[in-house]
Amino acid sequence: MSPHKIFVKEKKNFKLNYQKSPFVLFLNESEPLDETLPLQSKLADFLKKFISKKTFKNLPVNKSISLDNPLTLEPDCILIIKVQNSFNEKKLYNFGAVISDFKDQRPLSIIWNMSKSLTYTARTIQLRSYTFNRLKLDSNHLKKCAETTFFVNDGYNLSKSDLAKNDALAEGVFLCRDLVNLPANILNTKEFENELKSLKKIGLKIRVLNERDIKAIGMNLLFSVGRGSESPSKVMILEWEGGKREVKPTVLVGKGVVFDSGGLSLKSSSGMVDMAMDMAGAAVVAGVLKSVALSSLKINLVGLIGLVENMPGPNAMRPGDIVKSLKGDLVQVNNTDAEGRLLLGDLLWYSQLKFKPKRIIDLATLTGSIIIALGKEYAGVFSNDDKFCNEFLSICEKSNEKAWRLPLDKKFKNKLSTSAADITNVGGSQGSSIIAAMFLNNFVKKGIPWIHLDIAGVAKNTETIFSKRGATAWGVVALFEYFQEFS
Secondary structure (H helix, E strand, O other), X not given: OOOOOEEEEEHHHOOOOOOOOOEEEEEEOOOOOOOOOOOOHHHHHHHHHHHHOHHHHOOOOOOEEEEEOOOOOOOOEEEEXXXXXXXXXXXXXXXXXXXXXXXXXXXEEEEEOOOOOOHHHHXXXXXXXXXXXXXXXXXXXXXXXXXXXXXXXXXXXXXXXXXXXXXXXXXXXXHHHHHHHOOOOOOOHHHHHHHHHHHHHHOXXXXXXXXXXXXXXXXXXXXXXXXXXXXXXXXXXXXXXXXXXXXXOEEEEEEEEEEEOOOOOOOOHHHHOOHHHOOHHHHHHHHHHHHHHHHOOOOEEEEEEEEEEEOOOOXXXXXXXXXXXXXXXXXXXXXXXXXXXXXXXXXXXXXXXXXXXXXXXXXXXXOOHHHHHHOOOOEEEEEOOHHHHHHHHHHHHHXXXXXXXXXXXXXXXXXXXXXXXXXXXXXXXXXXXXXXXXHHHOOOOOOOOEEEEEOOOOOEOOOOOOOOOOEOOOOHHHHHHHHHHOO
8 A cells, every 4th residue: 555645734724624524633731722723713612611621631641532523413523632842752653643543544634733843743644554455355445545634833844855754664664564464375485576676666776596596605594494395595685875885885684484384393383373474574674675765865775685485395404404504604403493593694694795784784583582571562682782782772762663682692602502513503492582693693793783683573463653453564664764863
């Protein structure tokens, strides 16, 4: 679906159809009703009386209440949001969530009689308007999403570029959500490739490494994961060259397991049912690159996506197999359901050999244990560089995408020791998210700033400030904001 459209007009152009159009009004208990608001006199009188009543006085600050429009026999609603003079960015995001839930896809007018920027409120309305209707036959889903119009004071300092960036961000978020929500029988590795190739039209360079290329390069770990599937394994390379040519790129690495059965270490039926979302890391990378390209950000960015399907079969990787990585380490595969770290290990090493990046971020629905540690509220963050990590976490805080840092500890790497090879891919259940991160750390060269994001808990089926249900696209907003501030 197309992202929700946001328009901004001056209040003098405000024309309200009271019969059909709901609208939103911000009221401050300590100030009288703004006489310049373009309201009919009966409605203005009603609101003045409402402000003096206990119903409004007892309403907590930053909370809302909906009222039937008193001017009609078939009234629509007015949403009143009680505000005070000072509030931060998070409140502006929250206003958008409240308005989005009130709106429910209807055209809406918002009287923005505040000095704060409407950018964050508009962003939340846009991102929460998403509905996964791509597979429905009902022609109604083809209709454009309803519009929201902000009516602002004369001379309001509006940055049109901020709203344009919101539009670009929404495009990336919606792409990511569509990819995660699609079932594996539709979004196989070939169809995923086709989805990403369509991004050429917005200026991204797209290259594909097929199985012959993967084997020739020596990415044997990645190749081994997909050996049991009929869907061919692929590596997608997405490049955005928005910065100066001499500036090293930032590399985003995404786990793209289009379906994870666990391989021969087969998952239970309940554990397998939602494993079409095991490519959420890859989807986030695609969404970020789309938003960055549409915004023409001045940054050099590379997305590396490993597309595989982890299935049992006559050629499938076996527990106990020893495979040589691109780095040269011999890896003993003691559990074929710990496959994501295998493909990421090869991709991390390839990114450093090929692109000499100034920093790397990988994203993966990597471990179920991260959900035990952080629930479905926080992404797990691991990093070898305090400055890099703190910068990213500060952006997560401002952009309302929850993240929590966990340690990289050499004691956990000891759990990966094996007498038969250089390293094994699993190391027990205690601290297993950290153990997985330490496996990945083995494939990051010393001196390369690196962040690993375990998004298993936050990628799908959890409500966030920006999403109601299904895929969340966690990470697209924070990374997009990060690259605007730290190019």
